[in-house]
Amino acid sequence: MSKQxxxxxxxxxxxxxxxxxxxxxxxxxxxxxxxxxLKQMGDLMDPELLRGEIDGMPELSEVDVIRHFTRLSTxxxxxxxxxxxxxxxxxxxxxxxxxxVARLEGFAFAHPYLPAQMIQGALEVQKTLEDCLAEISGxxxxxxxxxxxxxxxxxxILMVRAYHESRGNPRRSILIPDSAHGTNPAxxxxxxxxxxxxxxxxxxxxDIGALQxxxxxxxxxxxxxxxxxxxxxxxxxxxxxxxxxxxxxxxxMDGANLNALMGMTRPGDFGIDVLHINLHKTFTTxxxxxxxxxxxxxxxxxxxxxxxxxxIESKTDGTYSFNYDRPHSIGRIKAYNGQFGMHVRxxxxxxxxGAEGLKEVSEVAVLNANYIRxxxxxxxxxxxxxxxxxxxxxxDRLQARKDVHVWDIAKRLMDYGFHPPTVSFPLIVPGAIMxxxxxxxxxxxxxAFVQAMLAIDTEAEQNPEIVKSAPHxxxxxxxxxxxAARKPILRWRAG
Amino acid sequence: MRYIPNSQADRQQMxxxxxxxxxxxxFAGIPEKLRLRRLLDLPKALSESELLEYFRKRASKxxxxxxxxxxxxxxxxxxxxxxxxxxxxxxxxxAYTPYQAEIAQGTLQAIFEFQTxxxxxxxxxxxxxxxxxxxxxxxxxxxxxxxxTRKNKFLVARSVHPEYRAVVDTxxxxxxxxxxxxxxxxxxxxxxxxxxSKLDSNTAAVVVxxxxxxxxxxxxxxxxxxxxxxxxxxxxxVCEAISLGILKPAGxxxxxxxxxDIVVGEAQSFGxxxxxxxxxxxxxxxxxxxxxxxxxxxxxxxxxxxxRRGFVLTxxxxxxxxxxxxxxxxxxxxxxxxxxxxxIYLAVVGPKxxxxxxxxNVFKTDYAVTQIRERTKFRxxxxxxxxxxxxxxxxxxxxxxxxxxxxxxxxxxxPGLPLWRFYPELGNARLLCVTEINSREQIDxxxxxxxx
Numbered sequence: 003m004s005k006q007x008x009x010x011x012x013x014x015x016x017x018x019x020x021x022x023x024x025x026x027x028x029x030x031x032x033x034x035x036x037x038x039x040l041k042q043m044g045d046l047m048d049p050e051l052l053r054g055e056i057d058g059m060p061e062l063s064e065v066d067v068i069r070h071f072t073r074l075s076t077x078x079x080x081x082x083x084x085x086x087x088x089x090x091x092x093x094x095x096x097x098x099x100x101x102x103v104a105r106l107e108g109f110a111f112a113h114p115y116l117p118a119q120m121i122q123g124a125l126e127v128q129k130t131l132e133d134c135l136a137e138i139s140g141x142x143x144x145x146x147x148x149x150x151x152x153x154x155x156x157x158x159i160l161m162v163r164a165y166h167e168s169r170g171n172p173r174r175s176i177l178i179p180d181s182a183h184g185t186n187p188a189x190x191x192x193x194x195x196x197x198x199x200x201x202x203x204x205x206x207x208x209d210i211g212a213l214q215x216x217x218x219x220x221x222x223x224x225x226x227x228x229x230x231x232x233x234x235x236x237x238x239x240x241x242x243x244x245x246x247x248x249x250x251x252x253x254x255m256d257g258a259n260l261n262a263l264m265g266m267t268r269p270g271d272f273g274i275d276v277l278h279i280n281l282h283k284t285f286t287t288x289x290x291x292x293x294x295x296x297x298x299x300x301x302x303x304x305x306x307x308x309x310x311x312x313x314i315e316s317k318t319d320g321t322y323s324f325n326y327d328r329p330h331s332i333g334r335i336k337a338y339n340g341q342f343g344m345h346v347r348x349x350x351x352x353x354x355x356g357a358e359g360l361k362e363v364s365e366v367a368v369l370n371a372n373y374i375r376x377x378x379x380x381x382x383x384x385x386x387x388x389x390x391x392x393x394x395x396x397x398d399r400l401q402a403r404k405d406v407h408v409w410d411i412a413k414r415l416m417d418y419g420f421h422p423p424t425v426s427f428p429l430i431v432p433g434a435i436m437x438x439x440x441x442x443x444x445x446x447x448x449x450a451f452v453q454a455m456l457a458i459d460t461e462a463e464q465n466p467e468i469v470k471s472a473p474h475x476x477x478x479x480x481x482x483x484x485x486a487a488r489k490p491i492l493r494w495r496a497g
Numbered sequence: 498m499r500y501i502p503n504s505q506a507d508r509q510q511m512x513x514x515x516x517x518x519x520x521x522x523x524f525a526g527i528p529e530k531l532r533l534r535r536l537l538d539l540p541k542a543l544s545e546s547e548l549l550e551y552f553r554k555r556a557s558k559x560x561x562x563x564x565x566x567x568x569x570x571x572x573x574x575x576x577x578x579x580x581x582x583x584x585x586x587x588x589x590x591x592a593y594t595p596y597q598a599e600i601a602q603g604t605l606q607a608i609f610e611f612q613t614x615x616x617x618x619x620x621x622x623x624x625x626x627x628x629x630x631x632x633x634x635x636x637x638x639x640x641x642x643x644x645x646t647r648k649n650k651f652l653v654a655r656s657v658h659p660e661y662r663a664v665v666d667t668x669x670x671x672x673x674x675x676x677x678x679x680x681x682x683x684x685x686x687x688x689x690x691x692x693x694s695k696l697d698s699n700t701a702a703v704v705v706x707x708x709x710x711x712x713x714x715x716x717x718x719x720x721x722x723x724x725x726x727x728x729x730x731x732x733x734x735v736c737e738a739i740s741l742g743i744l745k746p747a748g749x750x751x752x753x754x755x756x757x758d759i760v761v762g763e764a765q766s767f768g769x770x771x772x773x774x775x776x777x778x779x780x781x782x783x784x785x786x787x788x789x790x791x792x793x794x795x796x797x798x799x800x801x802x803x804x805r806r807g808f809v810l811t812x813x814x815x816x817x818x819x820x821x822x823x824x825x826x827x828x829x830x831x832x833x834x835x836x837x838x839x840x841i842y843l844a845v846v847g848p849k850x851x852x853x854x855x856x857x858n859v860f861k862t863d864y865a866v867t868q869i870r871e872r873t874k875f876r877x878x879x880x881x882x883x884x885x886x887x888x889x890x891x892x893x894x895x896x897x898x899x900x901x902x903x904x905x906x907x908x909x910x911x912p913g914l915p916l917w918r919f920y921p922e923l924g925n926a927r928l929l930c931v932t933e934i935n936s937r938e939q940i941d942x943x944x945x946x947x948x949x
Contacts, residue, residue, distance in 0.1 A: 020610050020844055031577060031850040036857055037937040038864035043743075043856065046863055047882035051714055053745045056617055059848040067579055067844045071837075074603035075588035078595075082587035095500055096591050099545055105581070108556025110770040113567050115914045116560055123558030124773045130540075137538050149629035149775065152817070152829040156668075163671065188817035188827035192640075194671030197822045235526040266524055267531045286500075290834030291604035292594035292794070293627070294776035310667075326918075333667035337570060337632035337660040338774025350552065356542025359498045365520040366501050369511060372523050376515045389526040416600055421593070427818075444502035445511060476599040478807035486799030486811045490788065492623045493613040494798075 017073040021494045024060035030067050058496050077477050078291070079421045085447050087374075089393045089424040089436025090183070090231055092261050092283035097354065100286060100347035109346055114338045118323040124342065125322035129314045131349040132298075135279055138352075138360065139257070140270025141300035146340040147310045151258060153335065154278025154297025155189035155225070157310060160332045161276060161301060162223045162252050163193050164308040168330065173222035173251070179208055181232060181428040186225045186256060195222060202430055206232040206386035208242060217249050223276075227256040228269070231428040231436070232386055233371065233393035235262075243273025252276065252305075260284045261440065262368055262392035265361030269300075276301045281341075285348035296344035310335045366441035367392045370448060374437055377452040381459040385431040392440075398433035406462040406469050408433040413480060414461070414472035418454035559773075564939045566865075566912035568886050568930025569710070570631065570658050570736045570763065571771045574854070575934055577845045580768045580838050590834055595796075598809040604833060605808035608796040611836040614843045618741040619760040620749030621782035626794040626810075627836040628828065631763025632661040634779030635734050636668035637792040637826055638761040639704065641783075642730045644790045644825065645758075648701035649673050652692060652729075656681045656709035658736050659919040679703075685713035685879025685888075687720060696723060702730035702758075707747065708740055710919075711928065712862075712886025713879050717747040718755040725754045735762030738780075738839075739858065739932075740884045742851035748782065759783045768842030769835055778835035789815060792826030857933035858885035865931045865940045873947040878926065885932055888916065889947070891925040912943050 043052060062070075079086070086093030104110070112124045132144040148154040159176065166172045176190040179200045187197040198216060203209040207230065217224075224246055229235045236242065243253045255269050255277035261284045263269075269277050281287045281296040289295075301309065311331040312324035324339070355363065368391050375384070375394040382396035398408040412422030412435075424436040439448060461469050473479065503511070508520070517523060524532075543551060563573050584590055588603060595601030595608075608626045615624035628634040639651055651669075653662060655678045662676075669676060677695055682688045687705055696703070703724040707715035721731035733747035747757035765777035783791060789812065797811030817824040846854065862885045866877050869889060878888040913929035920926070931940065 017606075019606065019613075020840075021613060024847075029847065029850065030579065030845045031847065033575075033850070033853055033857060033933060036860060038861050038940070041860055041863065043859065046859060047714065051716075051745055051882060052743060053749070056742070056848045056851070058617055059614070059851075060844070061847045061849065062844055064579060064845070067841065068583065070844070071583045071589075071607070071841060072586070074606055075583075075586045077600075077602035077606075078588045078592045078604055079597070079600040080588050081591040081593075086593060088593060091593060093593055097500055099548055101585065101590075103548065103552035103556075104772075106552060106556035107561055108559040109552075110772055111561035111573070112559040112773040113561075113565065113571055113573075113771050114774040115567055115569055115571070116565060120560035121773070123555035126558070127552075127555055134539055140533075149633065149832075150828075150830045152827045153629060153633070156827055160667065160671075184816075184818040184821045184824070185827055185829050187822035188820070188824045191822040191824075192668065192672070192827050237526055237528055240528070240531060265533060265537050267527050267533055271533065272531045288590045288834070289593045290590050290832075291592040291601070291607075291837065292833035293830040294629075294778075294832045294835055295830050296776075333670075334632075334660060334663040335667055336630060336664060336775070337658065341775040342773035343770075343776050346552065350548055353540060353543045353551065354500075354545070354548060355498060357537040357539045359542055360537065360539070362498055362501060365523075366503055366508065368523045369508060369515075369520050370503070372515050372517075373511045389523070391524070391526065412597070413599070416597070421600060422597055441501050441503075445507045447502075473599050477602055478599055478805050479801035479803055481598050481799045481801050481807045481809040483799070483809055483811065486797045486809050487814075490795070490811055491798040492788070492795055492811075493609070493616045 017070060019494050020060050020070060021058055023070065024062040024066055026061055028061045028063045030062055030064040084420065085439060085443050085451050086421045087423045087437045087439050087451065089395065089438040090258055091424065092438060092440055094286055094440040095442040096286050096288040097351060100350045103350050104343045104346045122322060125314055127349055128339065128345055129316055129322055131345050134352045135298055135300060138264055139277060139279065139300045140268025142303045143306040143309060144298055144300050145309045146298045146345055147336050148297040148299055149336055149341055150293065150295035151278055151280045151297040152185035152189055154299045155185055156192055157299045157335045158254050158276040158278055159190055159193040161305050161308040162254065164332050165252065165305055166222055174220040176222055177216065177224040179226060180430050181230050182225060182227055183256060183258065205388045206234045207236050210238050210241060213242065214245065217245055217251065219249060221249060221251045223252040223254050225254040225256060227258060229259045229262050229391045232395045233390040234386065234388045235391055239272045258283060259392060262364055264364040265357060266364055270302065276305055281344050281348040286351045287344040287347040294341050294344060296341040308332050363441050370439040370441060370443055373448055374439055374452060378455055381456055382435065385434065393436060393438035395431055396435040397431050398435060401459065401462040402433060404462050404466045406466050408435055410469045410472060411435065411458055414458050414469045415454060416473040417475045420451055420454055563934050564943060566929045566931060566943060567914055569914045569928055571774065572737060572766045572930065572932060573771065573934055574739060574766050574932055576768050576770060579845055580841045583841055584834055584838055589837060595810060598807060602808060605796050607837050607840055608833065609798060609808050611840045612796060614840060615780045615782050618746065619782040620746030621760055622785045623788055624780055624782035625791055626796055627831040628779030628781055628793050629832060630775060630777045630779045631736055632664040634761045634781055635661045636665045638732050638759045638781060639665055639669060639674065641759065641790050641792060642702040642732060643674060645787055646701040646730060648699055650675050650699045651702055651704060652677050652679050652695055652700055653704040654679050654687050654706060654709065656687065656711055657704060657706040657734055658710050684881040685711045686715050686881045692723060696727045696729065698727055700727055700729040702732050704732045704734060706734040706736060708737055708884040708886065711879055711888050712883040713881040714744060714884060717757060718750050721757050722755045730758040732759045732761060733757040735760065737766055737884060738762060738764045739766040739854060743855035764839045767839035769838050776832060776835050778832040778839055790825060793828050794831045854933050861935055862887065862931045868940065868944040869947060872944050875947055886928060886930045888926050888928055890923065894925055
């Protein structure tokens with residue numbers, strides 16, 4: 003499609019692919035002149051090793067590049083624009099100072115292979131973050147190496163395995179509640195475990211009776227999320243951890259929902275042995291349109307020998323160093339030591355808040371979720387009656403009577419200017435609508451969202467078609483996903 | 498707290514509307530015996546100006562001198578200003594994963610462009626939306642080859658980045674995967690005789706890195722041909738993505754038998770700062786026929802119901818949120834913002850700029866090698882052609898070489914990375930990296946340091 007052909011709209015609502023733009027001879031880049039002898043490439047290496055032209059790579063000017071990506075950016079919803087009520091995703095405001103400090107040259111250009119005495123600032127930041135996360139979670143030791151939440155899960159379960167192996171039997175299975183994130187069973191499988199599902203009870207929490215029947219000496223661990231993906235605190239968590247521990251099994255916690263707990267209760271105090279923490283959720287590192295995240299893992303003393311190597315040590319003289327001599331370590335889970343840029347941001351957030359600030363975060367996050375719950379529960383069916391912490395899960399049961407389903411409600415919300423909540427998850431709630439407002443939202447923003455949800459409910463009753471064909475105001479309508487998956491087009495090609 | 502909009506008055510009003518007296522009541526679901534009844538023991542809260550001061554002080558304790566001549570998987574290249582200007586837009590960096598395609602077309606189209614660039618540069622048919630980094634990317638590639646071939650034996654070059662190999666070991670050990678290492682020949686490249694002797698019909702894949710950890714350029718196409726003779730897959734790992742601008746892509750050859758099946762690697766060199774090891778961005782490219790065995794997110798081009806072009810996450814039935822324990826990987830996220838940085842970088846430098854950057858790297862590296870050979874007692878190991886890294890060996894035994902300075906800013910008398918931890922057989926050897934940002938003057942000063 004040439005620029006002439008798509009004259010129907012301004013470029014900003016109809017921007018081409020990079021590969022359809024530019025023209026030969028345009029440049030957005032210049033190099034300093036070469037200050038060493040110019041040679042023939044063929045004299046330095048066999049011409050067979052060299053490539054020809056890169057087929058289809060466009061030549062663009064700086065203005066072309068700026069305009070292209072600026073235009074694309076305007077098609078995104080983002081947290082600085084408004085509420086992002088995605089349950090379990092904790093889409094909170096990303097403080098601007100985080101970005102500033104992560105870009106300080108001493109951080110951005112530090113190389114992890116320099117001798118320890120030349121990277122003391124970076125090591126101190128990492129060690130301080132470890133100490134803060136250990137205190138917040140009530141755990142004993144931390145690795146910052148995992149790159150994301152799911153990566154942290156794998157790290158944690160590998161440590162569970164190493165622990166059991168050190169005692170002679172890796173055991174066979176990992177128990178996972180049916181309300182869990184899909185990454186939990188996938189991570190357990192890569193660690194070589196069989197996954198067994200644990201049913202939820204009528205209150206939306208783990209059915210401890212059912213659990214008792216399946217816990218035995220071949221269970222390596224249970225992976226729980228607390229508060230769970232329904233936003234409900236597992237009130238019997240102490241009994242659950244005790245039950246597992248009695249059988250020599252460990253308890254893993256998915257820390258995705260830590261935003262509800264800071265300063266209120268600590269996983270380490272209710273019997274958790276290992277948990278991962280999503281810095282991109284609770285600790286405000288930006289989601290970046292889908293990464294980078296960061297998934298530090300916190301463990302109790304018994305698992306400390308199995309942490310990925312290297313670990314950071316602080317010495318008595320106040321300096322820091324990497325210790326590679328870790329004979330029981332599960333090994334490396336990533337090159338270098340984690341998503342350092344994210345560690346700087348997370349520490350900045352923790353230091354901006356302090357203990358009182360973080361407690362306030364959890365209080366207001368829970369208050370905001372309960373405010374939405376109280377305002378919407380007459381129009382939307384609550385999935386479970388139990389008390390909500392930081393998120394609330396409804397179902398589309400009432401709207402479905404008019405053949406308006408969760409996906410329609412989600413798309414219609416876009417016409418009201420909001421990003422939809424998480425939908426169709428957790429899997430145990432048919433037509434789930436999972437709302438997590440976070441502490442970042444004002445009462446006015448929450449009220450506007452509530453008004454939109456109520457208006458959609460009315461539309462479902464009076465004019466269901468407008469909901470079912472939504473969205474009507476976005477740049478593109480619903481993409482035919484089935485067609486896109488049948489014959490996938492995953493790259494641009496010439497012609 | 499300045500990041501929380503609702504004031505005490507707002508909160509009181511909301512509590513009244515909910516019908517409870519205090520926020521404390523909202524936490525009644527947590528048993529009292531589990532409640533923390535003290536404040537967390539954390540450093541005291543800092544004001545914004547104090548935060549700036551705190552982090553500036555620590556940042557200044559890190560050495561960032563480019564004359565460290567250190568690479569080894571993390572490279573110092575010039576980063577055009579345009580990249581940070583664009584990724585600092587909230588629309589990109591504060592957006593969520595583009596599950597709701599209608600209001601995430603910006604991210605989706607940019608990732609589709611990333612996938613296209615990676616496919617073009619590697620000579621492959623398709624690439625994914627990115628992975629955490631090169632090291633985990635290589636582990637994912639090996640798991641993918643195990644799924645495709647249903648075989649477990651992997652022959653991995655010892656000249657693959659040692660930390661990448663360590664990550665592979667961690668991922669592989671519970672999945673029945675056996676890793677056998679293939680050594681390097683005296684010229685620094687893969688020992689092809691050793692490879693030939695170990696290749697058999699049980700081999701799932703051969704893994705080689707080019708340029709390899711020593712900076713030498715492998716004959717990846719010969720390796721692919723040997724692997725394919727035994728029905729093994731050929732995986733090429735790339736740590737220094739800039740080299741893709743000048744080296745013949747592993748995925749490209751007249752003969753299909755000589756093309757790699759998977760090209761995987763790290764794209765940090767495309768405009769992403771070293772940042773003490775992360776975040777960077779992994780990529781994985783392959784043949785169309787293997788696409789359903791790929792790990793990670795994929796963006797596809799499609800149409801909305803009125804026929805307008807649009808982009809959407811696709812083939813998600815491979816992924817954990819649908820398949821759970823049967824997924825192709827446990828990976829959930831990609832490194833979207835870093836993939837965007839790489840995409841913008843490639844748009845800025847263009848094909849000509851990328852080629853020129855490669856030439857500067859090769860010529861400056863050649864200059865440094867020549868100077869070291871002519872002016873110092875150090876040996877430059879390995880005779881095969883190199884891109885922007887090389888190994889020097891101190892004639893003095895370990896421990897008697899010169900030491901690194903004790904504080905930032907003192908300058909380097911021992912450039913590069915000592916190799917004793919990874920390759921003890923090389924003795925007192927160091928891996929050096931020279932890129933386009935190193936001036937002749939810096940190189941001369943470094944050589945002088947080695948000579949004295």
